[in-house]
Amino acid sequence: MKGRVLVVDDEEGIRSFLVEALAGDGHEVVAAEDGRAALARLEREAFHLLITDLRMPGMDGMELLGKARGLQPDLEVIVLTAHGTVETAVEAMRRGAYDYLQKPLSGPDELRLVAARALERRRLLATHQGSQAGAEELVARDPAMRAVLELLDRAAPTDATVLLSGESGTGKELAARRLHAGSHRAAGPFVPVNCAALSASLLESELLGHEKGAFTGALAQRRGRFELADGGTLFLDEVSEIRPELQAKLLRVLQERRFERVGGARTIQVDVRIVAATNRDLQAEMAAGRFREDLFHRLAVIPVRLPALRERPADVPALAEHLLRRAAARLARPDLRLAPDALAALGAYPWPGNVRELGNALERAAILAREDEIHAADLLLGPIPDGAAPAAPAGGTLAELERQAIVAALQAEGGHRKRAAARLGIGLRTLYDKLKAHGLGE
Numbered sequence: 001m002k003g004r005v006l007v008v009d010d011e012e013g014i015r016s017f018l019v020e021a022l023a024g025d026g027h028e029v030v031a032a033e034d035g036r037a038a039l040a041r042l043e044r045e046a047f048h049l050l051i052t053d054l055r056m057p058g059m060d061g062m063e064l065l066g067k068a069r070g071l072q073p074d075l076e077v078i079v080l081t082a083h084g085t086v087e088t089a090v091e092a093m094r095r096g097a098y099d100y101l102q103k104p105l106s107g108p109d110e111l112r113l114v115a116a117r118a119l120e121r122r123r124l125l126a127t128h129q130g131s132q133a134g135a136e137e138l139v140a141r142d143p144a145m146r147a148v149l150e151l152l153d154r155a156a157p158t159d160a161t162v163l164l165s166g167e168s169g170t171g172k173e174l175a176a177r178r179l180h181a182g183s184h185r186a187a188g189p190f191v192p193v194n195c196a197a198l199s200a201s202l203l204e205s206e207l208l209g210h211e212k213g214a215f216t217g218a219l220a221q222r223r224g225r226f227e228l229a230d231g232g233t234l235f236l237d238e239v240s241e242i243r244p245e246l247q248a249k250l251l252r253v254l255q256e257r258r259f260e261r262v263g264g265a266r267t268i269q270v271d272v273r274i275v276a277a278t279n280r281d282l283q284a285e286m287a288a289g290r291f292r293e294d295l296f297h298r299l300a301v302i303p304v305r306l307p308a309l310r311e312r313p314a315d316v317p318a319l320a321e322h323l324l325r326r327a328a329a330r331l332a333r334p335d336l337r338l339a340p341d342a343l344a345a346l347g348a349y350p351w352p353g354n355v356r357e358l359g360n361a362l363e364r365a366a367i368l369a370r371e372d373e374i375h376a377a378d379l380l381l382g383p384i385p386d387g388a389a390p391a392a393p394a395g396g397t398l399a400e401l402e403r404q405a406i407v408a409a410l411q412a413e414g415g416h417r418k419r420a421a422a423r424l425g426i427g428l429r430t431l432y433d434k435l436k437a438h439g440l441g442e
């Protein structure tokens, strides 16, 4: 997986180390000495991966991260952080960075590995033809989900606006990507916008862009997501979170496919297909006066409801198999498999977090399993509400909570113990002791 990489660091020594290490791995590498120079490159050329120092004079890495992603939403970002400032790196990951590396860098290997993983993830998320290698497979074994898949595939080649609804973790984003991949726009951009993540005024300029000087802080002209999605698909995620003032404006843009940038006079015309998603009940939002009815009808030309995982039990074993293979590949443990008692436990659990929770449970089990065969006890499923047989300890004692916290931290850090320890606020030594005490790992 080779890519175009932009490396940014104010120290010449680090820059040349990064360039050499990555070029030696076959990547095409460009170096910039500060945030401003990096942005100038990003405005002109497309990159797959940005590796940036966090602390730099002028624009720091965090600011660069935000701006770079504004220009190239699919860009993967890795930040470099000095020893002892891991919190900033974690903050950068919350803002969309893929991973961080600690300085001083130990050698080229870790860097190459993390870069390769970031590029691989980008490839997995990339939005090419559904059937092409790399596009994420959408598992649908249960009749309820088969019907949804059929509907998606019928809607995909049209330009019709689709409104995806369903609980969190049911696969709305995956469905949106499939709609894009199955359309004549597949070679064009797929541009997601999380409408819940930004304040009303920021969201407006995020969507429509702004002219230089449009508001305090608008230092340069910027193209919005509508423009970036030209020729492709714009995915309005968590659309129920758009404030009423902006709903009215958005309605106009959707009707006319024309708009002005914030602070601008020129009318811009775009060719964009809209897919929206919500995990709220928009009917109820409308009844409560929080969501405009006219906008709802604009969006819900083809409404598609993704069923909760508990409503499609036949999907559980198929998804478990698929998601376990994904985790096993990431961990280079191809022989991992599910024991019958594990499959039974998965079937009995109600999955309030849907497919995402199932994926997390399997990833955690794949990390923790000492043998290739995963058993029910390795799955550490949450407490099961009355009735069903409990497959895992129901939690509650301090020791159990500690164990859960450790497992969660390990999982969040992809099994990286040093980082898991940092996340838990304990030393690595202590973590090892606790792993042993809880019978987790060696």
Ligand SMILES: Nc1ncnc2c1ncn2[C@@H]1O[C@H](COP(=O)(O)OP(=O)(O)OP(=O)(O)O)[C@@H](O)[C@H]1O
Pocket (backbone or CB within 6 Å): 136, 137, 138, 139, 140, 166, 167, 168, 169, 170, 171, 172, 173, 174, 175, 279, 319, 322, 355, 356, 359
């Ligand atoms: N049918 C499916 N087949 C394979 N993987 C799936 C399927 N549905 C969901 N997933 C996986 O589950 C995870 C969650 O899916 P996704 O992000 O699409 O959910 P979502 O509905 O957008 O959730 P949220 O509302 O929380 O944003 C992803 O890793 C996705 O790849």
Ligand SMILES: [Mg+2]
Pocket (backbone or CB within 6 Å): 172, 173, 237
């Ligand atoms: Mg989502």
